[in-house]
Amino acid sequence: MESELLRYERLAEDLSGIISSGNLRPGERLPSIRRLSRDRRLSVSTVVQALRHLEQRGLIEARPQAGYFVRHVAPRRASPAARPTPVEPVPVDVSQRLIRVLLGGVQPGVAPLSAAMPASSLLPVAALQRLYSSVVRRHARLLEGHSHIHMDDPRLVRQLVLRSMGWAGPLAANEFVITNSCTEALGLCLRAVTRPGDTVAVESPGYYLMLQLLEVLGLRALEIPTDPHTGMSVEALDLATRQGNVTACLLVPNASNPLGSIMPDENKRRLARLTAERGVAVIEDDVYGDLYFGNERPWPVKAFDQTGNVMLCSSFSKCLSPALRVGFVAGGRYRAQLALHKTITSGATNPISQLVLAEYLESSACERHLRALRRTYERQVDAMRAAIARHFPAATRLTEPQGGFVLWIELPEEIDATALYERALAAGVAYVPGELFSASGMYRNCLRLNCGNPHTPEIEDAVRRLGRLIGG
Known part of the structure; x- marks a missing residue:
C-alpha cells in the first residue's frame, strides 16, 4: 500500500509539473483542497501537506479565504455475461445492417430509443x-x-x-x-x-x-x-x-x-x-x-x-x-x-x-453543467428501467449502469430481437438489436435502448408498445 508520504510527494510533484509546464500560470488558482482530495482519492491532510511543500518551495501562495495560487513559474523541464474463454478472431461485417437500423431510428414519428444521443434540451x-x-x-x-x-x-x-x-x-x-x-x-x-x-x-x-x-x-x-x-x-x-x-x-x-x-x-x-x-x-x-x-x-x-x-x-x-x-x-x-x-x-x-x-x-x-447532467442521466436510466419492469415479460433481465445513458436488455432465449425489429419500427419504436454488438452475431435475444431523452409519457408509451410486441 502506498504510504501517505509517497502520496503527498507524488501530488506535489504532479502540481509542480503542471505549473512548470505553463498550464497553471502566475496568479491562477489551484484546484481546491476538497476537489484534490476527491479527485486524487487522498486524505485532506495529505493534500494540505503537498500544498504546504509547494508553498515552501515558492511555487504557490495561500490567500486567506481564497485558496492557493501560483506564485511564479518554475524553470521548464522535460516531460518524461459472457463466455468464459475467448473464441477465434473473426472478420467483421456489421455496417450495412447497422446503417439500416440507425436510419430507421430517426424516421418521423419513431420514438428515439436507438442511437445513443442525448436530447438537445439537456445540453448547453x-x-x-x-x-x-x-x-x-x-x-x-x-x-x-x-x-x-x-x-x-x-x-x-x-x-x-x-x-x-x-x-x-x-x-x-x-x-x-x-x-x-x-x-x-x-x-x-x-x-x-x-x-x-x-x-x-x-x-x-x-x-x-x-x-x-x-x-x-x-x-x-x-x-x-x-x-x-x-x-x-x-x-x-x-x-x-x-x-x-x-x-x-x-x-x-x-x-x-x-x-x-x-x-x-x-x-x-x-x-x-x-x-x-x-x-x-x-x-x-x-x-x-x-x-x-x-x-x-x-x-x-x-x-x-x-x-x-x-x-x-x-x-x-x-x-x-x-x-x-x-x-x-x-x-x-x-x-x-x-x-x-x-x-x-x-x-x-x-x-x-x-x-x-x-x-x-x-x-x-462547465462543471456545474456536468454535475447536473450526471444526475439527469441517472434519473432517466432509472425511469427506463422502471418502465421495462412494468411492461416487458417477467423473465427479462437488464443492466444496472454505473454511468452513461444506455440500457442493455436480455430477453427470454426464444425471442429474436433482430427478427422483431421491423415490427417494432412499424409500431413507432426503434432500438438497436443485440447482434450488432458482436462481430460473431451473438446476443440475438438482446437489445439496447437509449435513455438520453427525458422520460416523457410518449417515451413510456413507446416502452409499453415494445413490451407488448415482445410479449406476443
Missing part, C-alpha cells in the same frame, strides 16, 4: 452558440491559419491537461492530438498500430461503431467476455494474448457501451501491465468518463499506464454537443504516428470550435 447549446459568436468577433483571423500546421489550439490542450489532474496525475501537453471526434481519434489509433488482417481484442458485447472501424480497416475482432459490472475480463484477455497474436485492445472501461459497466481500478491496473508486457497497444474510449453515477470520477486505464502504451480517446459529444465535432487523443508513445495520420487524413480540427470549447471548459459553468 445556447451558451455554446453565444461563445461561437463571441469568438468569431474577437478572433477575426482564425480562419486564415494553415490547416496542417499548428493543429492543436494551446488553450484547449491546456484545459485538457488541467482536467487530467483528476485522472491520477496530469498528462503531458505534448501527448495530445485534437481530432474531429472521438471516432476519428479511435480510427487514428487503429491506423497507427495495426495493419489489415491483424487481430484486435474487443469487448463482448461491445460498441458497434468500434466494430465498424475494424471492418473498414480490414481487421479481425477477438471478442473478450465482458461483465455488466466489472467490464472486460482481464483473465480472458490474459488467455487471448498468450500466443502473441493480438495486436491491440479496444475498449470502453468507464460506463461501457452497451453495458454501462465501470472496470475496477485493480482490473485497470492489471490490464495496463499485462498489455504493456505483451506488446498489445491499448486504445481506450473514455467518452462516458465524465458521466459517472457515483461520487468519484472513475480513472481511465491511462492513469495506470507506465510505458506510454495506452492511447486515451474522448470527445464532448455526449455531454456538451455532438455538433461540436471536437475530440482528442492522448497518444503516449504513439503520439507522433497519430499526428502524422491526422495531418494526412484531415488536417487541423476547426480552429473556431477548438477555441469555443477551450473557453467553455475554462468557465465555471
Whole structure:
C-alpha cells in the first residue's frame, strides 16, 4: 500500500509539473483542497501537506479565504455475461445492417430509443452558440491559419491537461492530438498500430461503431467476455494474448457501451501491465468518463499506464454537443504516428470550435453543467428501467449502469430481437438489436435502448408498445 508520504510527494510533484509546464500560470488558482482530495482519492491532510511543500518551495501562495495560487513559474523541464474463454478472431461485417437500423431510428414519428444521443434540451447549446459568436468577433483571423500546421489550439490542450489532474496525475501537453471526434481519434489509433488482417481484442458485447472501424480497416475482432459490472475480463484477455497474436485492445472501461459497466481500478491496473508486457497497444474510449453515477470520477486505464502504451480517446459529444465535432487523443508513445495520420487524413480540427470549447471548459459553468447532467442521466436510466419492469415479460433481465445513458436488455432465449425489429419500427419504436454488438452475431435475444431523452409519457408509451410486441 502506498504510504501517505509517497502520496503527498507524488501530488506535489504532479502540481509542480503542471505549473512548470505553463498550464497553471502566475496568479491562477489551484484546484481546491476538497476537489484534490476527491479527485486524487487522498486524505485532506495529505493534500494540505503537498500544498504546504509547494508553498515552501515558492511555487504557490495561500490567500486567506481564497485558496492557493501560483506564485511564479518554475524553470521548464522535460516531460518524461459472457463466455468464459475467448473464441477465434473473426472478420467483421456489421455496417450495412447497422446503417439500416440507425436510419430507421430517426424516421418521423419513431420514438428515439436507438442511437445513443442525448436530447438537445439537456445540453448547453445556447451558451455554446453565444461563445461561437463571441469568438468569431474577437478572433477575426482564425480562419486564415494553415490547416496542417499548428493543429492543436494551446488553450484547449491546456484545459485538457488541467482536467487530467483528476485522472491520477496530469498528462503531458505534448501527448495530445485534437481530432474531429472521438471516432476519428479511435480510427487514428487503429491506423497507427495495426495493419489489415491483424487481430484486435474487443469487448463482448461491445460498441458497434468500434466494430465498424475494424471492418473498414480490414481487421479481425477477438471478442473478450465482458461483465455488466466489472467490464472486460482481464483473465480472458490474459488467455487471448498468450500466443502473441493480438495486436491491440479496444475498449470502453468507464460506463461501457452497451453495458454501462465501470472496470475496477485493480482490473485497470492489471490490464495496463499485462498489455504493456505483451506488446498489445491499448486504445481506450473514455467518452462516458465524465458521466459517472457515483461520487468519484472513475480513472481511465491511462492513469495506470507506465510505458506510454495506452492511447486515451474522448470527445464532448455526449455531454456538451455532438455538433461540436471536437475530440482528442492522448497518444503516449504513439503520439507522433497519430499526428502524422491526422495531418494526412484531415488536417487541423476547426480552429473556431477548438477555441469555443477551450473557453467553455475554462468557465465555471462547465462543471456545474456536468454535475447536473450526471444526475439527469441517472434519473432517466432509472425511469427506463422502471418502465421495462412494468411492461416487458417477467423473465427479462437488464443492466444496472454505473454511468452513461444506455440500457442493455436480455430477453427470454426464444425471442429474436433482430427478427422483431421491423415490427417494432412499424409500431413507432426503434432500438438497436443485440447482434450488432458482436462481430460473431451473438446476443440475438438482446437489445439496447437509449435513455438520453427525458422520460416523457410518449417515451413510456413507446416502452409499453415494445413490451407488448415482445410479449406476443
